[in-house]
Each structure stands twice: as structure tokens, then as C-alpha cells.
Amino acid sequence: MSPRERRRRLRVLIVDDQRLLVDSLSLALRLEGLDPLVASVADAAGLVELVQADPPALVLLDLDLGGALGDGTDLVAPCVAAGARVLVLTGTTDELWMAAALEQGACAAIDKGIPFDDLLGLVLSAAHGQTVMEPTERERLLHHLHAHRASRARDLAPFESLTPREQQVLRALSLGQTVSHIAEAWVVSESTVRSQVHAVLSKLDVRSQLEAVAAATRVGWL
Amino acid sequence: MSIRGYVARPGGIAVLAAVAGALIASLASLAHTTSQPLVATTAMTEALAVPAFLGAGVLRLARWRITGEAHCALRGGAMILMGGLALPSVSLARTLAAPDGDLTIVTFVRAVTAGVVLYVLAVALSDDESDRVDLGRKVVWLTATTAAATVLLVTLRDRVPPSPTIEPTLADGVEVALAIAWLTVAAAAAVRGNRAHWARPAxxxxxxxxxxxxxxxxxxxxxxxxxxxxxxxxxFLVASSALMDLVRAAQDERDETHHLTRELAQARDAVWTRKAWQDELTHDARSTLAGIRAAVHTLDRQGDRLDPATVDQLRAATLAELSHLEHMLVRRNTDTDVFDVSEVVRTVTDVRRAAGLQMEVTLESALVRGVPGDLATVLQNLLVNAHEHAPGAPVSVAVRTTGAVVHVTVSDDGPGIPSEAADTAFERGFRGTDSRGSGLGLSIARTLVRQQGGELELGQAGTGASFVLSLPLVTPAAVAVP
Incomplete structure (x- = not known):
């Protein structure tokens, strides 16, 4: 392959921890005339530097990368800012997660589970700068994400109104500690803790400590 | 000491009785100044009993509000009747006991009230928890009958001329009847103690x-x-025991709340752990399937355009991923246990030796906590790897403890692992050393060891390949605890 030919080839950076998929995909992409590059999934900063130094046409990004990279969503924005398109290729079925990646600027989010032919076709289209995700589908996912965020903010609002000390009290209660245990551990009087418990109950609009803990668990505050 | 601690002591009750006695004695000495000392003392003593019974009744009703026990409501009601009607009517009778006083109505009210108390107690004793509605109805009926009888008597009293011979006899009769009724209920309570836990102390x-x-x-x-x-x-005793029971009920209620809170926290953690595990399994399985699908497709469509070595590697990696997938789904016996590493090593090496592998085995007893089956799988995998990697070369397996860790070293005299492959040896996919071996692959072997708190690494071998599996030892003290 001459340097000139190499320049013509579109570069695709693959960021995924499923080695067999990475290897097969890079073999297939090479045969399709692209220039695939497999990124090390051990170092997020290095990955971003690599993209910034010489932005590839496309970054294929898994979301659940585990280990050092963790959540792939965080990598979308830096890659997009560097001038690369980002195509999310994921094993997750969590639509909110995919939507978050779209919000960060990914051009599409694709389920790894689709037939490999389709997968390859979408990757090729994306590398060539074509639209790979229906705008309506994109809108739907983003709308879903915003609706979810709004409802979550609503659920969490009462918990946000707790003072730091009241939050500590609620956490201690959720561990099954009694008012007297808490008072002893914090070296304060029981009546102080009791009034904090009352403040928690009234702010959360619940009638018992058990109900408060159940509410915190239900909305995922704990 | 808390109130509860105080009244719960057997001595507490004796102290209460002594206090009651002292009060009565001091009242008696006060009463000596009056013209009728004994009668005045009696009246004051009875006056003292009234608040005690009323208080006990209120405390019992409070306990009923907390626990919802029917017998508490009935006993509370009985005590309030006792303190509010039966005892005051006795005092009233005595106050009115002028030589020509008419005691009929007072005696009757007293008899009826005490009767109601006794009846309620008897009903409480025969209380079947499933029959509360019926109980309530009985009490309402009885109260209505009593009221009707009282009205009837008041009406009759105006018509019948007072008779000095009948009234004392009537009063005595009522007292004897009540004494028999109390003793009968007491006997019933003693007998019922087996079924109603509160009856025996009463x-x-x-x-x-x-x-x-x-x-x-x-x-x-x-x-x-x-x-x-x-x-x-x-x-006094009834009031003190009612207080003690109320305090206990409140404490139990608090304990119950905290117990429930703790349970809730545990259930939440369990659900989250399980959900996290399930999500991870789903994700891993889907990723693995995507890899297999991609490899099979690539082999199928592009196989003839790839060089034979790449095709072989891709095939081997696909098979390894299939094993990985199977292992993910069918790993069943994951009960952790305390076991001796050397026993597992001996079993596995015996099997491999029977299969023709030459081995030098050094054992040392080392207790660890983990899944013996998983350790056996990992060892087997390492031995198969060594066998395929360095055919015919002798393999050495050594178990050694250092400090709080046991190391199991599996080394061979083969060509070893090239330094450029060392980094990827534990990665999944065809670039790693996995591709040479069949079976589980080093990445899952490492995962299994890590799940048991251990580590699997490449060792510093002289010539061939060497793997070191380390696991934390269990201290003898920890073994004793189940």
C-alpha cells in the first residue's frame, strides 16, 4: 500500500473491549477498503490525544468499556470536538445510555446485536459521512432522555432540599441505625437527632422513618 | 436505669407494693385524728385505688393502640370500669351508710359494674383473636342490659318500701357472689396461661x-x-404492669421499625446486586455473541481473501468465545467453601498425569475460601495450555505459602511466551495466547481467580512459560466460624 493510497483510505478507530468483534470488524473493514485502527482500551487520556493528534474519519465506540475507560459516553464529546464522527456500537439495551451518547454528539447509536452485514453497512455509511440514524428515532431517544431527567429531578427535589446533616441522618436511618445510635456516634443529643428526623419526614412529606427510607430507595436517592 | 429496666426487675414490684403499704399506713396515722379512724382510712385507701385503676386502664388502652391486641382493649376497658364505677360506688355506699340510708341502688350498681368487669375479663380470657367483632358486640349488649336493669331498679325502688332485713343480706350476697366470680376468673386465668400469655401473671x-x-x-x-x-x-400492681407492658410495646415497635428498615436496606442491596449481575451478564453475553457473529460472518464472506493463519486464529478465537459463553451461562456450583488448595491440585494433576502429562508436583497444605470447582477448572486450563504449548516437556506444579498468600505455580520447559505477547496473554480474542489453547482461555481463568480474591499472572520463568495463581489464605480462627 503506497502512502498515497493510505491517505485515501478512511481511517476508523475501534474502541471496544470485545476482542473478537474488534478483530473481525477490523479484518472486514480492511477488506472493504478502510483503514481500521484498534485503540487500546487501557487509557482514556491517551485515546483522546490519539484522536486529537490525527482525527480519524470515524470512531467506533463501545459504551460499557469497563476497567480504565469505564463509561464510553465521556469520550464522545472530546472525539467530536477533535473533528471525528462518533458511532456508538454497544451491547447495552439501555436506551437512556444510548441517548446520552447521542446528546454528547454521537452521530448514531447502534446495537451490536444486529446482523453483521447491517452493522458493517452502517459503519461504512458513517465513515463516509452519511446519515445512519433516522432523525425521528434520534428525536425519540433524546425526548425519552429528557423526559426521564425531568421526572427524576422531580422525584429528587425533596431530597435536594435536605440539609447535609439531614441527608446524613436519612442515610444512617437507611442503614437501620436508631436515633440513639446516631446521637451517640455523632456526640450530639438525641433530641437534636430527633428534630432532624422530623425535618426529614416533613420535607419528604412522609409519616414514618420507614416510609422515608422506602421513598429514598424508590427514587434511587440512596 | 430506665423505667422499663426498673419495673422489669422482680424487686421493682415488691418496692411498689411496699410503697402502696407505706402510703396506706401514713394515711391510717393521719386518720387517727378523726373520730372514726378505720372508716376514714378505708375511704382514703379506696380513693387511692381509683386513680391507680384508671391509670392502668388508660395505659392498657394505649398499648392496645400500639399493638392492636384485643385483650389489651378489653382489659383497659375493665380497669376503667373498675376505677371509674365499681370502686367509687363502694365509697359512695359507705358515705351514704347512715343508719337509715338506702343502699340498694349503690349495691346494685356496684354489683353490676363488677359483674361487667368480670364478664369482660372472662371474655378476654376466652378471646379468640379471629373473633374480635363478636367480642365487641357482646360487650355492647352487656352494657345495654346493665343500663336497662339500672333504670328498672330505680323505677322499682320507689314502689317497694325499704326493708332493713333484706338490704344487709342482699349486700352480703352480692359480695359472696363477686368473691366467687373473681376467684373463678383467677382460676380460669391460671389455666388459660398456656394459650394467652398475659393471663398467668394476671x-x-x-x-x-x-x-x-x-x-x-x-x-x-x-x-x-x-x-x-x-x-x-x-x-398499683396493675398500673405498674400496664406501664411496663406499654414501655415494652413501644420499645418493640421501635425495634420492629428499625428491623424493617434494615431488612429494606438489605433487600435493596440484594436487588441491586442481582440487577447489576444480570445487566453485566446480559451485556457480556450480547458482546460475546456480537463477536462470534462478526467472526463467523467474516470467515464466511471473506474467508478466501484472508491468509490461512488468520483464518485459523479467527476460528480458534471463535471456539474459545463459545466456551466462554457456555461457561457464563452454565456455571452452577458457585458455593464458596473453605478447602485445601493442595487437595484440588492433587486431584487435577492426577487426572492430567493419567492423560499422559509428565509432571513434578510439590504440595503444601493451604486453606483458602473459594469455589473448589473453579480452581480445578483454572488449573486444568493451565495444564492443557502447557501441554499444547510445550508438548512432551515436563511441567512442574508447586503449591507454596508465603505470609498470608498461597502461590500455585504452573511452569513448563517449552518455548515460553514471547515478550510482545505477554501484555495480551490475558485478553480475549485471537491476538492473545488464548488462540493456541482450547477450552476456557486465560482471560476467563483470570476472572475466575479474581472472583475468589486471588490473582493469575505470568511468572518469572527461566526458559518456558510460567503462570502464578495466588489466593489469600484463611486463618485457622476464621475457619472455625461457619
């Missing part, structure tokens, strides 16, 4: 009430004082 008190009625039968100031003192003492 039996002596009910007996004491019966006794106080017996003391009332002779129309004598001294015995009447004894009767009144007995009633007052019972009132």
Missing part, C-alpha cells in the same frame, strides 16, 4: 381481688380496711 391479681371481696363480707371496719388495702395494692 391470675394472682384477680385472686387478690376475690380475696378482698371475701374480706368485705363480715361487716367489720378492720376487715374492710384490709379489703380496701388489698384492692389499692392490686391497683
Amino acid at each position: 391470675a394472682p391479681l384477680l385472686g387478690a381481688m376475690g380475696l378482698s371481696e371475701v374480706f368485705r363480707v363480715p361487716d367489720d371496719a378492720a376487715t374492710t380496711l384490709v379489703a380496701a388495702a388489698l384492692t389499692a395494692a392490686v391497683g
